[in-house]
Amino acid sequence: MSALVLAEHHDGKLGDATLxxxxxxxxxxxxxxxxxxxxGAEAQAVxxxxxxxxxxxxxxxxxxxAYSAQxxxxxxxLIAGLMNGYDAFLAPATTTGKNIAPRVAALLDVMQLxxxxxxxGPKTFTRPIYAGNAIATVESGDAKLVLTVRGTAFEKASAEGGSASVESVAGTGDAGLSSFVGLDAVKSDRPELTSAKIVVSxxxxxKDAETFEAVITPLADKLGAAIGASRAAVDAGYMPNDYQVGQTGKxxxxxxxxxxxxxxxIQHLAGMKDSKIIVAINKDEDAPIFQVADYGLVADLYNAVPELTGKL
Known part of the structure; x- marks a missing residue:
């Protein structure tokens, strides 16, 4: 079954989700x-x-x-026009992939998985339902498949070792339905949240953005970790949306x-419960986070986290 994969890329670099x-x-x-x-040159580098x-x-x-801002x-x-030569289209389940794939499915008049x-199997897949509390096995009856892929569920293909040819294809140009105004992205030297080996959330x-920075950042710095946040913390303005971990985040x-x-x-657990080791620090011993945590510390975070940071 021939497959066309959408490359996720930013600033001339291929995204890990593509692998x-x-x-x-x-x-x-x-x-x-x-x-x-x-x-231009960025697309060629990717x-x-x-x-x-x-x-x-x-x-x-x-x-x-027309594709500079994707x-x-x-x-x-563009993708729909290329699908005559493919059986399946796959995109990472990222913001970009989730934006493009449904439109491709609509243009092809098929159901997206x-x-x-x-x-x-050739047309059989598993996917999470009920915020990840159950896994459904689904089978498509459509002639063409449109799939988004949860990157954390699959091993990353090696970024080196291939020798594929690069072929230029004609685009469909600007559809005139939208325009790129600007990008307000968070710049950070930290690892990308979705690919980091350690995450501190x-x-x-x-309580507030200043406290979040004072407590979480030193610990993340010591561990070389990415920083995440719950939806409640993001909604309260402690951190930008890019940091949200969960069903509606990353x-x-x-x-x-x-x-x-x-x-x-549940919304937060759906975004992180597949982590290999989960450590929870919370003063409420009945907090649901302890049900999925490998290690739980019932303590006041304002005492426990600085102490932990100081001993690293």
Missing amino acids: ATVTAAAALGGPVHVLVAGD ADAAARVAGVEQVLLASDA LAENVAP SDILSVE GGRAL IVAPDLYIAVGISGA
């Missing part, structure tokens, strides 16, 4: 091609990187000013996840 999506595409059993939609990914047979490069209204028609966790119990599965002052609402 996991390539692994999922390879599990379908057919050739794997990667589409890079962008503009295409060259995608060509080196193990398991990729060909890279399609659509370089056009607007879904422009990229989706979202957030797949495994490939059980804070919750609403941290899905993470690091080697170590430290939850500080997070009660453990």
